[in-house]
Amino acid sequence: MSVTALSHAPGQSRAVPRLLIALAFGLTAIFVIAPLAFIFWRAFAEGWGTYVANIADPMTLHAIGLTSLVAVIVVPLNVAFGLAAAWAIARFRFPGRKLLMTMIEIPFSISPIIAGICYLLLYGRQGLLGPWLAAHDLKIMFALPGIILVTMFVTAPFVAREVLPLMQAQGSEQEEAAVTLGARGWQVFSRVTLPNIRWALLYGAVLATARAVGEFGGVSVVSGAIRGQTNTLPLQIELMFNDLNTTGAFAAASTLTVIALVVLIVKAALESRR
């Protein structure tokens, strides 16, 4: 009797899986790889010198700086908020718990531009709090605070969404064990809770960073896009593009893309650790 190695059920064609795999690769190439490659091709179209000059443009440098500043402020705040929210929801039963869970997800389902407009109507000069803010000489709209507020809004769910399911799945037994062994609140958090959620926390922070750096819609409403003042990198790219400075726009876009790729690699590395 002959023995045949079977890696698939007899009578079943191999054509279908092959076709599907080819389709998946093809679509990825068309929708993801090609545009990304195109960005770098266009950015370097006029050579290294032009590329560096474009990046070194004071307005572009300022936009990169502003975007980094926003990310540096927003991400730690959202890590703190996400941890606090996940902790509260996972560990305690209180009225409004379900509501809080839903509220955290709202930024996912609302278009960022709506968030921008809401902030404008609330904090703008003609807005609800406008007169009070003007009287106290506080400028939120068309300034850094407005950009930070909107970016916080759109990135709010990331950390909580990553950490919460993990904390719920793990339950509180390890923390209770630590308490019976004499650990105080901070020791429980730093030595038991945090090590357990560190990868999920970092993963959420990485996603939040990517979103904070790339946010366009909400920020475009509240920043006013004042060059050299309130222009973030995505807004700067759009301005350059509208100015028909395509090489400059692509050069700036390439920096954003590099950030995104780095985030992607960090994310993949973290996923394998979780």
Place this chain on the structure above:
Amino acid sequence: MSISIENMTKSFGGTAVLRGIDLTVESGELVALLGPSGSGKTTLLKIIAGLEWPNSGGLQVNGQDWLGLAAQARRIGFVFQHYALFPHMTVRDNIAFGLTVRPRAERPGKAVIAAKVDELLHFLQIGHLGERYPAQLSGGQRQRVALGRALAIEPTVLLLDEPFGALDAAVRRDLRAWLRRVHEETGSTTIFVTHDQEEAFELADRVVVMGEGKIEQIGNADQIHDHPASPFVARFMGATVELPVMLHAGRAEASGLDASRLPRRALPDGAATLFLRPADITPIADPSGRWEVSRCTSNGAILRLELSDGSQTIPVDLPRRAPEAKGLEQGTRVLLRPEAAAIFPGPRAAQMQAQPIEFPRKEKSL
């Protein structure tokens, strides 16, 4: 450390979980809290640990009020059902945890902690596992590490929640004997929670049977087995057959029932309920018997019968080689002769608050 619990109540939302618990545990005693799930036994354990707080009642340990004391200050060793080991720490670090979180002034030096961990690893017979992580251990090894972690702080009281619940039968038996030794060598006061009767009776000095937030009975295996204090305990101890009877002059009477093996009891005449284990019933073949064998299966040693009287079907177990088993088959009509039973006055519906009356259990040849 003696523990004294007085009139303790606890409810979650609107559900009463503990309804007035009074219990005293002597210093050095090993006590089992035995009951089905939902009986409140784990909640009671967590209150003693300081992980839950009662709505009312008192908890004193060696005369000290523990309800005013945070869990951290109680120095209890708590072993969780699923061990709750810290997965990111080695076995050594897990065991050392309770010592390393002490305030700096009270914290032993590194060498002292290391020596203590070595001693425990040796004592728990897991000396070779010190550098492993919990994920690399078997269930029984994790259990030992969990106990080692609890013992490291030299607890005043050792509390264990279903300590063997997640282990397979052979490991369970080993660990039971081993835990008993640990208890005796450390001399600690130990309370453990279980739903497994065998485990409770084999391991504990005293067994506290709990049901629906109350203590139903406290005693040793023979007392609880032979003299259940309530219908709840009788059912929990396996007396699953309940027959309505009439009491006349202290003797249970019902058609199709031969109560000659049951002694008379000083009970008022009237309706009562007989609680029987399937193995304590002998079917006696009788053409005019009220019960009929409706099913008959054998596992070689034991015949398991189902008897029916038209309104009720009851299981009966008897040794296949017993003389009474001869000739029993489907359709045979029989009388029931209980060899031992508990009886509580009142019809079946009223059995929840019945007073305890017991019959001595007769040995049955197996």
